[in-house]
Amino acid sequence: MVLLGTIVNGLSIVVGSFIGRLLNHIPEQMKGTVMQAIGLAVMVLGLGMGLKSEQYIIVILSLVIGAVIGEMLRLEAHLNGLGAWLEKKFGNSGQGSTAEAFVTATLVFVIGAMAILGALDSGIRDDHTVLYTKSVLDGFTALILSSTLGFGVIFSVVPVILYEGAIALFATQINRLVPAPVLHSFITEMTATGGIMIFAIGLNIAGLAKIRVANLLPGIVVVAVLIGLLHAYHTVFG
Template sequence: MILLGALVNGIGVSVGTLLGSLLRRIPDSMKDTVMNIMGLAIIVLGIQMGLKTENFLIVILSLAIGAIIGELFALEDKINRLGGWLEKKVGSSKQGSISQGFITGTLIFVVGAMGIIGALDSGMRGNHDVLYTKAIIDAVLAAILTTTLGIGVLFSAIPVILYEGSIAIFATQIDSFIPQALMNHFIGEITATGGIMIIAIGSNLIGITKIKVANLLPALVVTALLVSIVHSFNLHF
C-alpha cells in the first residue's frame, strides 16, 4: 500500500498529541522550560538541514521570492483564520492555541528531508521504513508541542498525510521523467530552504523573533523551480 507510511506518520502525530494533552497539567514553569528547550533543539535541527545546500544562493533567492509571494497572499493570516474557525468548533478556551499549534506542528512535521525521502521511498520502492521512523520522532515532538501549544497540533496530522501521500503517489512515476541527479539536487536544496524555516520556528518558540513562517511556504515551490532551471541550463553561480 503506497500510502501506508504517510498514514502511519499521521497516526503518530495524532497519538503523540493525545498523549501530550494528558500531560498539560504540569506546572507553567516546566512548560516554559520545555518550550525553550524545544525551540533550541528545533534551531539545531534547522541548522543541520540548512547546511545540506550545495548552492546557498538558491536558498536565499527562494526564501526572498517565497516571502514576497506569501506576504502578497497573506498566507499566515489565512491559516490563522482557519485556526480560529477550528478553535470555535472545538471550543478551545485558550485564544490562539489552535492556530499556533496547527501552524507550528504543520511546519515542523511537513518540512524536512525525512518526509520527502520517506515518501519517495514509499512510492518508488514500497519501503515505508523511513516514514515509520519519522512517525516515532513526530509522535514525541507532538506530545511535547501539545503541552505548550495545545490541541491544535492534532490538526497538523492532516497536511502531513496529504503532503507525504501526494509525494508517494507522484513518486510512482517520478523516475520515468526526472533524472536522479536533478532529484538529489532538489532534495538537498529544499531541505536547506526548509531548514531556514525550521530555524525561524525555533526562534519564534523561544521568543527571539516573530517571523510569519507560514508566509515563507511558497519558498519550497520556488526552490523546486530554481533547481530545475539551474539543472536544465547547467548554470553555475
C-alpha cells in the same frame, strides 16, 4: 500497500497529540522553561538542516522571493483565520494559538528529506522503513509540541498525509520523469530552505522573535522552480 507508511505516520501524530493533551497541565513557570528548551532544540534542528545546502544562493533567493509572495498572499493572516475557525469549531485548549501550533507542527513534520525519501520508497519499492522511523520521531515530537503549544498540533496530520500520500502515489512517475541529480538537488536545497524556516520557528517558540514563518512557505515552491530552471539552463547551454 503504497500508503501504509503514510497512514502509520499520520496515526503516530494523532496518538502523540492526544497523549500530549493529557500532559498539558504544566505549571506556567515550568511551561515557560520547557518552551524555551524546545525552541532551542528546534533552532539547532533547523540550523543543521540549513547547513546542508550545496547552492546557498538558491536558498537565499527562494526565501526572499517566497517571502514576497507570502506577504502578498497574506498566508499568515489566512492561517490565523483558519486557526480561529478551528478554535470555534473544536474548542481552544487554552494553551495558545491553534494556528501557531498547526503551522509549527506542519513545518517540522513535512519539511526534510525523510518525508520525501520515505514516501518515494513507499511508492517505488513498497518499503516503508523510512516512514516508520519518521513516525516514531513525529509521534514523540507531536507529544512534546501538543503538551506545550496546544492541541492544534493534531491538525497537522492532514497536510502530512496529503503531502506524503501524493508523493507515494506518484512516486513511479516522479522517479521516471525527474532525473536523479535534479531530485537530489531539490531535496537538498528544499531541506536547507525549510531548515531556516524551522530555525525561525525555534526563535518564535523561545520567545526571541516573532517571525511570520507561514509567509515564507512559498519559498519551498520557489526552490523547485529555481532547480528546474537551473537544470534547463545546463541542459541547453551545457
